[in-house]
Amino acid sequence: MLQQFINRKYELEFLNDKYNENKRELIIIYGRRRIGKTMLIKQFIENKKYIYHLCTLDSMEDNIDSLKNQFSIITGKGYFNDLKSNFYEVFKYFIREIESDKIIIVLDEFPNLIALNHGIISIMQKIFDELMDTTRLYIILSGSSISMMEDELLSYKSPLYGRRTGSLEINGFNINNIKYFYNSNIDDLIKINAVFGNIPFYLSLIDKNKSIEENIKHKILKKGEILYEEPKILLKEEFKEPRIYEMILRHISLGHNTYGEIVNGTHMDRGNISKYLETLVSVKLINYILPLNQKRRGIYEINDYFLNFYYNFVYPNLSDLEINRVNDVMEIISRDINTYYGHAFERIIIDMIRNNIIELPFKPLYVNRFWHKEVEIDAIAANDETKEMAFIECKFKDNIDGTRIFNDLKYKSLKVDYNRNKEYYIIIAKSFKTKSDGAINIDFNALKNLVIA
Incomplete structure (x- = not known):
């Protein structure tokens, strides 16, 4: 559904910018299961010349046979199906056929090939170094196993280190x-x-x-x-x-x-x-x-x-x-x-501040919970450069006494050892019975305007 592509503007622009560079590309896309990697890729390759292959754990031969069939179709050359199931050789003949043609090859769930044959990473390095130099071939290696993608493809120990021309970690929505x-x-x-x-x-x-x-x-x-x-x-x-x-x-x-x-x-x-x-x-x-x-x-x-x-x-x-x-x-x-909603609300507010949905009077470089000895504060935002700081209290409740919470928050702020020139107090709640003049008071009507409007 189209909703899956909400908040993917940057990722699509990045992939398209790379596509428009008109040179060889090796792009790594990774992110946890169900995050929307495949949907993003399919949106990107739409209306372009591409080969999409979902790597399986069946066997290396089965995967190569599938690629040979797709290479045969896109080039119109039937001999691909007669080639031996050798990954490097199949790519060599394919690149020879397409010459400078602009084609995307997606190897989705590439970690499955690594599991079948760890040497596939070195083979991809060899393909990039020896076969792709004068091409405009655009290869995407995608995977859901974050640990394998980071260790085997993105690590400086990887044979592909220094070869990739771009990488994207796909994150969740806000x-x-x-x-x-x-x-x-x-x-x-x-x-x-x-x-x-x-x-x-x-x-x-x-x-x-x-x-x-x-x-x-x-x-x-x-x-x-x-x-x-x-x-x-x-x-x-x-x-x-x-x-x-x-x-x-x-x-x-x-x-x-x-x-x-x-x-x-x-x-x-x-x-x-x-x-x-x-x-x-x-x-x-x-x-x-x-x-x-x-x-x-x-x-x-x-x-x-x-x-x-x-x-x-x-x-x-x-x-x-x-x-x-x-x-x-x-x-x-x-x-x-x-109670669970109340704790989650504190984290969601921190996420909203980090994503600039809730804008503070200054640009924070640090936002997180705070606790030390008997003091607990739902969130603290700070900027080491400007020496500004915000103390934030979150209440997933109605009819909050803002004055009482402000006094309590100000007392707790005195226990925080941090060199600041200016400080702010922010109270976020469903609704207020009284609001404090000493704090920035944000109720759910204000949050609605930031999120829903």
Whole structure:
């Protein structure tokens, strides 16, 4: 659907700019499963001369045979199907036939070829170095396994290092884009963001005509639905030991978010747990957060909103869901989901500030949560160069006493050790009973104008 291409303007312009350079190109496109890589690529190659091949795990010969058939069709030369299944040789004859013709070749899910034959990376290097020099061939290597794409294709140790002419990491949407998947008020959009996250495919499954609670029941809790199994499939595709990673995610969702708490909760060796945590951070499934000006005592949090929801509410109730007790599980979720929305709201506001949807009086270079000893602040924004700072409190509630919150926020700000020349106080809530003259007060009417209008 066209909605999948919302917020892909930069990516399409980048790919088209490379296309218009009229020289050989080797572009790496990567991003997690369901992020919209293939849809982006198909949008880009539309109305251009291209070959699209989805790499499979069947066999290397099967993949080459498929390419030979497509090479035969696009060149009109039947002899390609008679060639031996040799990747380099097939490309050599193809390039000889097309000469300076402008053609795109997409090898989607390229990590599948790496799994079949690790030497394929060196073969691609040889094709680029020896065959493509005087061509306008435009090759795209795409993949969902972030760890494999980064380690095997983007690392300086890769044979392709220095050959790629561009790379794109495809990220999820922000709340400004989510509005196209669920036309509603800002309150509901925040809830949708908190539950379904920012992955285009997940958002495309939402039924606009049903409430958020009904969407949770029918799209996430119902056995057989795509999202019911999605986290397990995601972990199996990315990791060799998905059970361990799932255990870690579950403990982080329970609030065991310091290194020591994760070690104690999982009962794993400290050295081993470090390796798994570093891997989860590298593929962006979790974040490691350090408070401003702190070098240790950080915490881990699940980066993806949908995974966070899943391990908070779905995973603990899988036994009941397996016997179709969806309504019973929904009652359990309903008791705690408002607290979950409140925590998610804080993170969503941080995302909105980082994406300049909420503009501060200054340009922040740092935006994140803050905690130190007994002090906790929902978000702090700072600029080391201008020495400006903002203290931000987020309340997913109505009728907030802004004066009381401002006084409390100002007191907590005194505990933050940071050299600043100017500071601001910002309170964001559904609605205010009283507003503070000392703070910037943002209610949901103002947020609606930033997101929905």
